[in-house]
Amino acid sequence: MSVFAKASAKRSARAAWTGLAIAGVSTLLLTACAQGGTPPAETETPTGDAGDALPIAEGERDLALKLGTILPQSGTLAFLGPPEEAGVQLGADDVNGADSGLAVEVVYRDSGDTTTDIATVSVTDLLSQDVSAIIGAASSGVSKTVIDQIVAAGVVQFSPANTSADFTTYNDNNLYWRTAPSDVLQGEVLGNTIADDGNATLGMIVLNDAYGTGLAEFTKTAFEAAGGEVVAEALFNEGDSSFDSQIAEVTAANPDAIALITFDQSKIITPALVGSGFPGDKLYFVDGNLFDYSADFAPGLITGAKGTLPGLDVGTLGDFTDRLLTVDPALTDYSYAAESYDAVTLIALAAYAANSTDGAEIAKYLRQVSGGSGEGEKVSTFEEGVALLAEGQQIDYDGPSGPITFDENGDPTEATIGIFQFADDNTYSRIGDG
Structure with a gap:
């Protein structure tokens, strides 16, 4: 297959x-x-x-x-x-x-x-x-x-x-x-984007459902095909409110970048990750959590971070x-x-x-x-x-x-x-x- x-x-x-x-x-x-x-x-x-x-x-x-x-x-x-x-x-x-x-x-x-x-x-x-x-x-x-x-x-x-x-x-x-x-396509684009940015190793914090694990798999496949290595993949379940163990597991592997394949749990995970010392510009978001964080995070918290989202540029839609x-x-x-x-x-x-x-x-x-x-x-x-x-x-x-x-x-x-x-x-x- x-x-x-x-x-x-x-x-x-x-x-x-x-x-x-x-x-x-x-x-x-x-x-x-x-x-x-x-x-x-x-x-x-x-x-x-x-x-x-x-x-x-x-x-x-x-x-x-x-x-x-x-x-x-x-x-x-x-x-x-x-x-x-x-x-x-x-x-x-x-x-x-x-x-x-x-x-x-x-x-x-x-x-x-x-x-x-x-x-x-x-x-x-x-x-x-x-x-x-x-x-x-x-x-x-x-x-x-x-x-x-x-x-x-x-x-x-x-x-x-x-x-x-x-x-x-x-x-x-x-x-x-x-x-x-x-997610075959979004995973390919995300994995290649992370690799193209010069990252050799990747950690992932992933929602344990059909969306999260599927997108993580295709991201990993693309990233590793581009020569990178996924060094940690920590799962959590919908409804979880604490992500300390997932953050500890992924940061312990010292990855160059971390992909957050989540929904709005990113509002908790992101400041905790950056607070632990991980650079905000090395985070990668996806369609489930790519939104305006201006009311949620301190200015500059994720400057330079990237993400992917299916769909055309709204600027082209007349x-x-x-x-x-x-x-x-x-x-x-x-x-x-x-x-x-x-x-x-x-x-x-x-x-x-x-x-x-x-x-x-x-x-x-x-x-x-x-x-x-x-x-x-x-x-x-x-x-x-x-x-x-x-x-x-x-x-x-x-x-x-x-x-x-x-x-x-x-x-x-x-x-x-x-x-x-x-x-x-x-x-x-x-x-x-x-």
């Missing part, structure tokens, strides 16, 4: 979103490999390759599409909730504004984290309301607690932020999809971020907002193509409308897409998160990983793409 990540040539995003060239797009070539969890299972592929697309359903549309969300309003990923929910709402607004005969209603619920049973309660509530699809969770660990329940109900689960490689071959009956790339602020004026972080927007848009386009709000029927068309099959015409908005679908034409949707192009496992085959660096005020900015 193997997983390969291969860089593709630069390509441009649709003018409606960026008007600019997007650099650093990478193509993931994923083969069947799961890191623990449910054993690999064959996944039905109803749309097949490019020549095997389903015909677009005929007839007028009068569809009421109800979507639910299980995004983090509480817990260790709560900072991701506002941008993700804003992306969902903006997507729904754009679908409803197209006057296509398809109307979206969204029911928002909390996912919590893996220390609570909030996600299960939320999913049970949403399923009782006959939703066609559930967007979320953000946490791969949380998604693992509810995916079987959602799949058994015949409902689409669509995550904008799950990155665990376990989902690639999960036995999901073709109902699980995501716009976030597998008016998309401005439009998000009309939904939530308090937004200061846009992580996974574009992926959430695209989740809504793709679900709506698939429902329109199927002329159905049944979850299984929507799932049959998701790969197709993303350009993974059907050899469709490029579109960058829901309105453009339904105009062609209404004529029976195939489409290939690329939205503000960039090119998507689902493979047969419901994974995006193209993605961009940003590389970021922290300034003296403990805020971060993009310095490149991996």
Whole structure:
């Protein structure tokens, strides 16, 4: 079993979103490999390759599409909730504004984290309301607690932020999809970035769940392939509040750099690490903990530290971020907002193509409308897409998160990983793409 990540040539995003060239797009070539969890299972592929697309359903549309969300309003990923929910709402607004005969209603619920049973309660509530699809969770660990329940109900689960490689071959009956790339790619970019910075040895403090251990494995593989050595890897569990033993274990190995593969536990771990004498500029963060620490840390604590985060540079997204602020004026972080927007848009386009709000029927068309099959015409908005679908034409949707192009496992085959660096005020900015 193997997983390969291969860089593709630069390509441009649709003018409606960026008007600019997007650099650093990478193509993931994923083969069947799961890191623990449910054993690999064959996944039905109803749309097949490019020549095997389903015909677009005929007839007028009068569809009421109800979507639910299980995004983090509480817990260790709560900072991701506002941008993700804003992306969902903006997507729904754009679908409803197209006057296509398809109307979206969204029911928002909390996912919590893996220390609570909030996600299960939320999913049970949403399923009782006959939703066609559930967007979320953000946490791969949380998604693992509810995916079987959602799949058994015949409902689409669509995550904008799950990155665990376990989902690639999960036995999901073709109902699980995501716009976030597998950690295969983020791990490669993170490991190579750490090596490229001249570090020969690496320690890691890792959340012991599907997200943390998977990303750590791919980071280690890339770092060691570049000639480095991982000298310590200390695990902790969700809900832990003291990390003294993990910090002692990793610093005792005297690594050149330390990667923090955590959620908001980094707010405790980081000052403790630096307080123990480890240099703040030798810390590396990931998507689960890359956020504004200006209110949490003393100025200069992590100046020069770096991190990685999937997604395009928000500076290339034209008016998309401005439009998000009309939904939530308090937004200061846009992580996974574009992926959430695209989740809504793709679900709506698939429902329109199927002329159905049944979850299984929507799932049959998701790969197709993303350009993974059907050899469709490029579109960058829901309105453009339904105009062609209404004529029976195939489409290939690329939205503000960039090119998507689902493979047969419901994974995006193209993605961009940003590389970021922290300034003296403990805020971060993009310095490149991996």
